[in-house]
Amino acid sequence: MGATRKPTRCSIAPPDLLGRLAVEGTPEQREAATCALATSAAMRSQRAVMGQLGRRLNIRTGSLAGATLETGERLSVYDNQTQGRQFLPGVLVRGWEAPAVVDTSVNQAYDGSNATYEFYRDQFGRSSLDGVGMELVSTVHYGVGFDNAFWDGSQMVYGDGSGRIFKIGALTSAIDVIAHELTHGVTEFTAGLVYSKQSGALNESFSDVFGSLVKQHSLNQTAAEASWLIGEGILVPELGAALRSMIHPGTAYSGDRQPGNMAEYVNLPDNNDPRNDNGGVHINSGIPNRAFALAAIALGGHAWEKAGRIWYEVLTTRLRPTTQFDAAAHATIDVAGMIFGEAEQVAVHNAWKEVGVLS
Amino acid sequence: MKLTIIRAGGIAGIVARTELDQQALPKSAAKDFAGEVSRARLSDQPPPPPDVPRPDTQLYELNLEWTGREVTARYTDDSLPEDVRLLVAWVDSRPERVESIEL
Numbered sequence: 001m002g003a004t005r006k007p008t009r010c011s012i013a014p015p016d017l018l019g020r021l022a023v024e025g026t027p028e029q030r031e032a033a034t035c036a037l038a039t040s041a042a043m044r045s046q047r048a049v050m051g052q053l054g055r056r057l058n059i060r061t062g063s064l065a066g067a068t069l070e071t072g073e074r075l076s077v078y079d080n081q082t083q084g085r086q087f088l089p090g091v092l093v094r095g096w097e098a099p100a101v102v103d104t105s106v107n108q109a110y111d112g113s114n115a116t117y118e119f120y121r122d123q124f125g126r127s128s129l130d131g132v133g134m135e136l137v138s139t140v141h142y143g144v145g146f147d148n149a150f151w152d153g154s155q156m157v158y159g160d161g162s163g164r165i166f167k168i169g170a171l172t173s174a175i176d177v178i179a180h181e182l183t184h185g186v187t188e189f190t191a192g193l194v195y196s197k198q199s200g201a202l203n204e205s206f207s208d209v210f211g212s213l214v215k216q217h218s219l220n221q222t223a224a225e226a227s228w229l230i231g232e233g234i235l236v237p238e239l240g241a242a243l244r245s246m247i248h249p250g251t252a253y254s255g256d257r258q259p260g261n262m263a264e265y266v267n268l269p270d271n272n273d274p275r276n277d278n279g280g281v282h283i284n285s286g287i288p289n290r291a292f293a294l295a296a297i298a299l300g301g302h303a304w305e306k307a308g309r310i311w312y313e314v315l316t317t318r319l320r321p322t323t324q325f326d327a328a329a330h331a332t333i334d335v336a337g338m339i340f341g342e343a344e345q346v347a348v349h350n351a352w353k354e355v356g357v358l359s
Numbered sequence: 360m361k362l363t364i365i366r367a368g369g370i371a372g373i374v375a376r377t378e379l380d381q382q383a384l385p386k387s388a389a390k391d392f393a394g395e396v397s398r399a400r401l402s403d404q405p406p407p408p409p410d411v412p413r414p415d416t417q418l419y420e421l422n423l424e425w426t427g428r429e430v431t432a433r434y435t436d437d438s439l440p441e442d443v444r445l446l447v448a449w450v451d452s453r454p455e456r457v458e459s460i461e462l
Contacts (some may be wrong), residue, residue, distance in 0.1 A: 144448055148369040150415040184414040195412040243371050255462040274367035274418035275374050282372025
């Protein structure tokens, strides 16, 4: 039998003291201070401290016991004002249910986060990323010409793009990119897929899957109608049309190395060399991506109704942090039969056979 | 002196290379470049701690070559020191830089 966990006590104390205790205190002090930071009224300063705490300790503050930022607000958007990591989340520019502002990036981050929130709620009954109503915090205008958007373990962060890789302002314009990043949060709170080699490629793939589904849902597209492109139109034209193609991996931009079959799996080391992409997580995700697209097209209709439901169930209940492609494939086949029936099982099995993961 | 910056990872997974050769710079800019490099203390960087990789984090590698010597430092966006960030921004501001995508 495991040790009984003592209930965490929350206390009222100045945020700076709580912040110091959360980093430097005893384990009990850290837990209590973290809880207090997450639940007192000064949410703005807490968010900054929580984010800094997570970065300093290299932990995901969202996964700390009792530390979920349940504010009662669905989402909010902040402006980093190009100041970088130490200024996260930045200045609040649009709170929940506040009217649109002049800044397009702010409104795009707001609308994309809201669409993702509603998609998970309406299609799968999920309340936010953590399942219990976590506020979706976004920061736009991060850094100077920063060519990335990412989930930092507690919030979304969007750069403006440099105009050399991403078009300026494009990173908030693609709803599938927003949903991709937010889905990293869902994965963190559920399967916890380790971001390395095959489990990392699955982590990336689930983000592409639900990123694409949120986009298809927003356009009311069937699986047959969907482009299956991720980040369409956000790269500078010289590079290509999109970041990834789920149905035709390796064709999205010049230099796209994604395989669509296990026979072409790119076996890279996870050795801290940036070129190796944590063991090819953005490269080999092409294989499970294609399996999902093939399954969704075979199952017909809207991809979120059958294929999406199967993949969601697998992500949230069947996977472990180190799950590999073949185990994930078997899980989807199992769940397809459990939720739907034999015909759906066969369709999903055929998709994994087509990409060479199963024989 | 030549600095090569590799930026990779991120949502795209694209490997972007930026190079700046001091010999390509005007005299005053070459002096500024040396100052920025010195402040960044690339040769003094300890090996980065083993990070728990976070999805879509931007990864950096800075390789400095000078007078037959070479140093390579690696960071994540989390761990990038402010003086190194300023060096990267300075290089990005120079028209003499050469950019390419690694295939």
